[in-house]
Amino acid sequence: MLTMAGNPGGMIEVLYFAYGSNMNWQQMQRRCASSRFVCVARLRNYEFGITRHSRLRDCGTANVFPAAGKEVWGIVYEVSDSDLVTLDGFEDGYRREMIPVYALGDGAHPLEVLVYVAEIETNV
Numbered sequence: 026m027l028t029m030a031g032n033p034g035g036m037i038e039v040l041y042f043a044y045g046s047n048m049n050w051q052q053m054q055r056r057c058a059s060s061r062f063v064c065v066a067r068l069r070n071y072e073f074g075i076t077r078h079s080r081l082r083d084c085g086t087a088n089v090f091p092a093a094g095k096e097v098w099g100i101v102y103e104v105s106d107s108d109l110v111t112l113d114g115f116e117d118g119y120r121r122e123m124i125p126v127y128a129l130g131d132g133a134h135p136l137e138v139l140v141y142v143a144e145i146e147t148n149v
Contacts, residue, residue, distance in 0.1 A: 039109060042066060042126050042138040044073060044099035045087030047112075056115060057108035063101040066126040066136065073097045077143045081117050088119075088143045101126065101138055112141070119143045 040063060047053050053060050072092035075085040089097050104112070109121075122142050125135035 038103045038105055040136055040138040041102050041104045041109070041112070042068060042099050042124070042140045043102060044068070044089055044097050044140075047102075048100045053102060057102075057104055057111055059105050060108055061103040063103050063128075064136075065129040066099060066101045066138075067129070068097040068099065068124060068126045068140065071095060071097045071124075077118060079117065081115075086143075089140065090142070099126070101128070101136060109139070 038061075041060075043053070047056070050062070068089060070091060070093055071089045072095040073087065073089055076088040076090065077086055078084070079086045119141035120143070122140050123137050124140045126138050126140075127133075127135055
């Protein structure tokens with residue numbers, strides 16, 4: 026299920042979980058000016074790693090991958106469809122997945138959020 030909220034302007038907004046450089050608010054504002062901070066959250070049963078190489082930036086980049094008992098902390102933003110198109114341009118080699126996360130202080134009510142996930146590369 027895609028978590029979306031309608032707004033008076035008719036745009037659809039999506040909850041997006043940032044776990045890498047997009048946790049930096051200034052960077053998110055440059056990339057997606059209409060984005061809005063929602064909460065700090067954790068992604069259960071996943072691990073963070075630099076597991077792929079960006080051909081755009083010629084460096085290792087962040088990724089999350091399933092790992093029982095681990096967790097990844099990040100930021101949930103509300104973003105528009107046009108913001109997602111912008112993010113897609115920066116997130117080369119990733120696919121979008123809907124995964125539940127839990128807001129800081131609330132371990133009982135998951136939020137369905139969009140997460141960018143990539144295949145793990147062996148020679149990063």
